[in-house]
Amino acid sequence: MLANGVVDRSRAAHTPVVGTADGDQRIMVLRAFDSDAMTLRFHTDSRAPKCAVIEQDPAVHVLIYDRDRKVQLRLAGVGSIETEGQQVDDAWSEATNFARRCYLGSAPGAPSDIPTSGLPDHLEGVAPTDEQLVEARENFALLLVEIETIDWFFLDHHGHRRARIDLRDRGQETWLAP
Numbered sequence: 758m759l760a761n762g763v764v765d766r767s768r769a770a771h772t773p774v775v776g777t778a779d780g781d782q783r784i785m786v787l788r789a790f791d792s793d794a795m796t797l798r799f800h801t802d803s804r805a806p807k808c809a810v811i812e813q814d815p816a817v818h819v820l821i822y823d824r825d826r827k828v829q830l831r832l833a834g835v836g837s838i839e840t841e842g843q844q845v846d847d848a849w850s851e852a853t854n855f856a857r858r859c860y861l862g863s864a865p866g867a868p869s870d871i872p873t874s875g876l877p878d879h880l881e882g883v884a885p886t887d888e889q890l891v892e893a894r895e896n897f898a899l900l901l902v903e904i905e906t907i908d909w910f911f912l913d914h915h916g917h918r919r920a921r922i923d924l925r926d927r928g929q930e931t932w933l934a935p
């Protein structure tokens with residue numbers, strides 16, 4: 758489900774709900790899933806409030822409900838915000854200039870007197886040049902989530918099924934009453 762969510766925009770796993778230790782939640786696009794390391798990768802703005810929250814308390818929850826598969830996944834893990842290094846550089850170079858443009862605007866959550874995209878007027882609806890994007894790079898960050906536990910719930914009218922996988926304990930798996 759997670760690997761599929763990265764590549765298929767129509768799946769619920771493409772846009773999970775990501776919860777942080779302050780109790781807040783938001784939708785984020787799942788950019789990568791490493792099934793060996795069991796890590797998820799999201800892209801974000803280093804100035805967004807969630808980054809400071811994760812840096813203070815790295816507990817992260819990821820929630821997905823795929824209606825077609827009738828599966829709910831509740832993942833709990835440890836988040837980290839990365840702004841430097843090979844992985845960040847690679848993700849930045851893979852992004853289109855249109856996608857990178859998000860990181861050129863005002864900080865997420867900055868107040869405004871008018872409805873705003875936060876972007877400078879001359880970049881509304883326009884892909885910036887590489888030169889214009891130089892200053893955006895420092896606002897680009899990865900949220901990496903190392904999954905610790907998975908609560909898997911399968912909805913079935915014959916009787917639901919539920920399992921818990923604890924990756925911290927050599928992948929210990931337990932069936933649970935739904």
Ligand SMILES: Cc1cc2nc3c(=O)[nH]c(=O)nc-3n(C[C@H](O)[C@H](O)[C@H](O)COP(=O)(O)O)c2cc1C
Pocket residue numbers: 772781782783784785786787799800801802805806807808865866
């Ligand atoms: C469909 C959709 C996809 C989104 N994808 C992302 C994303 O990949 N990264 C991100 O930081 N915010 C994304 N957002 C915006 C967040 O939901 C959120 O509003 C923003 O990141 C500010 O969050 P914060 O105030 O908790 O830091 C997306 C919103 C929607 C509706």
